């Protein structure tokens with residue numbers, strides 16, 4: 188039986204990381220060809236080796252989303268390899284631990300976070316979207332965060348606002364590119380249990396405090412994000428555009 192994204196050609200940034208690698212593997216399993224793009228060639232190659240060994244189609248490309256030339260080359264390589272592109276997943280991003288309240292802002296840190304999370308998405312989109320237009324349409328998926336949906340009394344203001352910009356950009360892109368049959372949506376995940384996120388829970392009490400707010404009673408898994416990304420790539424989501432879809436186990440609708 189054909190997978191739900193059979194024949195789709197995907198450009199996925201940050202594809203060597205926790206959420207990116209789970210997404211690349213599920214997309215390939217469901218029939219897509221995936222360009223796994225990452226600043227770390229090793230991370231991208233590891234993911235691609237696993238996909239290829241399971242019979243899936245993927246290529247590893249080293250590129251920095253902050254570097255316009257590198258992204259131009261990476262897009263050209265993907266188009267050459269797959270014969271075009273119809274899906275972009277802007278997943279690459281950072282969430283530094285030292286990020287805190289805007290009252291203590293280290294402006295260089297803010298610039299670095301915006302340059303990667305926000306401008307990186309712009310840089311990659313401006314090179315990939317023309318190819319999606321040429322393909323007759325497709326899907327763009329930006330990576331926002333639940334922190335751009337609700338406030339948090341343990342602030343990470345640079346990260347939160349860099350992701351809020353992506354939620355706004357998603358709506359603007361959706362309105363602009365819809366006439367070219369391009370759907371643009373964003374995913375806004377709550378805490379997905381990765382080694383990096385676990386460092387935000389320094390002790391059991393900090394972990395329990397956060398878990399108590401999750402109606403579904405658990406933190407997220409990379410596969411939760413991979414599932415939504417695959418759905419948004421597929422034609423199963425063919426009339427969804429301009430949406431920021433929160434996947435957080437219900438945290439953002441829970442008062443107490």
Ligand SMILES: NC(=O)c1ccc[n+]([C@@H]2O[C@H](COP(=O)([O-])OP(=O)(O)OC[C@H]3O[C@@H](n4cnc5c(N)ncnc54)[C@H](O)[C@@H]3O)[C@@H](O)[C@H]2O)c1
Pocket residue numbers: 200201202203204205206207224225226227230250251252253278279280281282303330331332333375376377378379380381383384
């Ligand atoms: N983990 C969570 O709980 C969570 C929640 C909400 C949103 N997010 C977002 O999901 C995305 C992925 O998060 P993750 O947890 O998988 O992080 P991760 O650190 O595991 O993966 C990020 C990947 O991006 C790559 N990368 C970093 N800088 C890059 C650059 N300049 N150019 C290209 N690639 C670069 C890294 O090498 C890494 O492979 C991020 O945008 C993050 O903000 C994560």
